[in-house]
Amino acid sequence: MNSFIDLSKENIETEHVCCAISDKKHQKGVKLKKEWLTARMEEGHTFRKLDAKGKVFIEYAPLEKAWVPVIGKNYYYIYCLWVSGSYKGKGYGKQLLESCIAKAKEEGKSGVCILSSKKKTPFLSDKAFLTKYDFKVVATYRETYELLALSFDGSLPAFSHSLEEELPYSEELVIYYTHQCPYIHNCISQVVSYAEEKNIDLKLIHVDTLEKAKNLPSVFNNWAVFYKGQFETVHLLNKGFLDKLITKKN
Structure with missing residues (x-):
């Protein structure tokens, strides 16, 4: 039976961060991820993973310090x-989620929350799995994205007020991002290349402070895409997915 490991400043250089273990094109992203994560550890950020060479992990932080507009x-x-x-199917997801819930209760937290969606969406946790633990929808964005919460004391989190603000129209492809995810560095490279090929105006906005993250104009876990003044997705983009998005909008 494999055990779980919490990443720390002492072991982060020798442990992998699950998502991009051996793919060479993501190794720069892994380095950036580890730097970002190390800087967050003193804020109570937790990255717990299975002690195995696989993608089995949970990552969470105190909401006050979480880089999201919640x-x-x-x-x-x-x-x-x-x-x-x-x-999959071995109970690891159950163990990881229950460890987070247990830690929240031990520390006297008011609850646990997470971004999900009405229908299963890539890069977001499955709503059906979360509702088994009595997570409830407490806020909705654009009829697709949902903030789910498991409250211990009746208090509830909410989306930041910045999500309610009207955005000025722009023809640009605008992407907000952090270095939290190891895949992002390569995604940016592909987006920049595609924009140059198709002569698309591209604006990349690095969300590099907690304040910026809390005041973003859309839902965001580590990435948010706007095109022609409209929010499109939190789905990480490669050239193929981006081409579909641009073609559909044009």
């Missing part, structure tokens, strides 16, 4: 809960 007090915010490949 507000509330004394909650944990789960960025990512991921079990993939041959590790």
Whole structure:
């Protein structure tokens, strides 16, 4: 039976961060991820993973310090809960989520929250799995994205007020991003290349402070895409997915 490991400043250089273990094109992203994560550890950020060479982990932080446009007090915010490949169906997701819930209760938190969606969406945790633990929808954005919360004391988190603000129209492709996800560095490279090929005006906005993250104009876990003044997706983009998005809009 494999055990779980919490990443720390002492072991982060020798441990992998699950998502991009051996793919060479993501190694720069892995380096950036580890730097970002190390800087967050003193804020209570937790990255717990299976002690195995696989994508089995949960990542969460105190909501007050979570780099997302979600507000509330004394909650944990789960960025990512991921079990993939041959590790599915073995109860690892259950163990990881329950460890987060247990820790929240031990520390006297008001609850745990997470971004999900009405229908299963890539890069977001499955709503059906979360509702088994009594997570409830407490806020909705654009009829697709949902903030789910498991409250211990009746208090609830909410989306930041910045999501309600009207955005000025722009023809640009605008992407907000952090270095939290190891895939982002390569995604940016592909987006820049595609924009140059198709002569598309591209604006990349690095979200590099907590304040910026809390005041973003859309839902966001580590990435948000706008095109022609409209929010499109939190789906990480490669050239193929981006081409579909641009073609559909034009």
